[in-house]
Amino acid sequence: MFRLLNFCLLMLISAYGYACKFSNVEFATDFSGGRLAQCQQVSQDTFLLTFNPENTPINDSPWYSFKVTAKQPQTVNIVMQVNDGKHRYQPKISRDGKHWQKQPYTVNNRKMRLSLAASSQAAWISGQEIISNVDYYQWGKNLAAHQIVEQGVIGHSVQERPIYGLSARGEGKEWLVILGRQHPPELTGALAMFPFTETLLGVSPLALSFRERFNILVVPNLNPDGVYLGNWRHNVNGVDLNRDWKTFQQPESSAVNDYLTALVADKQKIAMAVDFHSTRKDIFYSMPHDYGLENPQLVNDWLTALQQAIAGAYPDFQVIQKPGNNPDKGVFKQYIADTFKVHAITYEMGDETDRGFIDKLAVEAANTLMTTMLATQAQD
Ligand SMILES: [Zn+2]
Structure with a gap:
């Protein structure tokens, strides 16, 4: 038998x-x-x-x-x-x-x-919770329904799935760019990206004054084909999108590059970028403070403020920052630094980090980033 x-x-x-x-x-x-x-x-x-x-x-x-x-x-x-x-x-x-x-x-x-x-x-x-392309679309649609953002298509994936961009645009010329889901299984990065973005788009006095000066572009789901197919890491062409930010061989990374290039051509200014991922532990990969970027202490100041803000509720949590510089790898944060001469970070949450903590940390991270960016010299 x-x-x-x-x-x-x-x-x-x-x-x-x-x-x-x-x-x-x-x-x-x-x-x-x-x-x-x-x-x-x-x-x-x-x-x-x-x-x-x-x-x-x-x-x-x-x-x-x-x-x-x-x-x-x-x-x-x-x-x-x-x-x-x-x-x-x-x-x-x-x-x-x-x-x-x-x-x-x-x-x-x-x-x-x-x-x-x-x-x-x-x-x-x-392996993790499932957050699908439809979930992202609905999330953007709900935010757009409250007239906080416009949800538009900024490009298409290899398999012609739309890549959505959410933009909150005011009078200012400076932009904070948020990117998510280059790597499909990295769900804890997504679980941080949602509350982080919602805090920036909220109605707190801080968020309101932040958006008076800064515009926000969110591309929450850069790899919709990989998300649909349950890929381990790559897009449908078998390419790691977070190694494509130098040669732009893939339509997904090209879509964001084209969008940012057009903004700059329109006399707008990229001020900072945050790219959400997951790995084995909670860590923030940054550019070195002496890399020659605008507001050299921006990320140091932000993460110091974040450490203080989270210490009350989580006294044992240590914000880990790891600066690095890999000019030839084609990583998003390096592209932002080299192209726009500003800071960018890879915001990594641990695969098994407590989901409630991910949420609280993301809210504090968004609030402290807004305070830190508002303290920089305004550009016109
Ligand atoms: Zn990743």
Whole structure:
């Protein structure tokens, strides 16, 4: 009986991803962000799932996301294996695709194991929460409905998905630029980008005076193809977008470059940029203060203010700043520094950083950035 099950490997390709169907259990990726390469039944209730990157070589950030259903309620044991790679993301489970909890698991010999109660009602297992292209669009639409921003299309991805830009424009000429989701699985960066941006676009006296002087451009989701496909890191051409800010071979990075170039041609001025990512810990990658940029102490002053602001609620938290200069890598922050002679940072949240903390830190980061930028000499 079980010997027969060993050979039970079935893949159904459909327009919406694919499913592995076994006699009672099904694994599917028919949703935005779904990713699963192969499934194999190894015993009645145990399944081996394997995962592949979109192409190689690639930074080892194995994203996985799939739905589990069972015709009759049963326990499903899942063994997850990354081809040629090591797990990075701790599993999360959702019963509705929106609300997520940490899922208990073990990792041994690069195999991740977990068990769940499966039924005809789907359970999602995913490396992080899912934030889809539609979620970004709706978020921008809600902000636009309050007439705080205009949501427009600034370009298209390789697969012709729109890249949205949200702009809050006043009388001033200086711009703060915010970028997100160059790397699809870096969800904690996105979880910081939302409250950070909402704070800038809020109605506090600080936000109002900030927007009297500064305009804001937000490109929350630069890699919509990668987000849809559940890519580990790249766009559909297999390119790391955060290595393309020197040669602009990709339409996604080119769209932002074209937009900023047009602003400058229109006598506008880029003042600062923040690019949201995730990595293993919370860290802010900056340009060196002696790199010759305008307002050399801007980021130092900001992060010092942030440290003070967060200390009351989180006395143990240390803001870590790591200045760096890599002129040949094609990284966004370097492009901003070299092209516009101003500071930019890569705002990295840890993959497993507490979600409530990400939110609080982002609000304080936005408030302290506004105060710090308002203290600089106004440009006209
Ligand atoms: Zn990243």
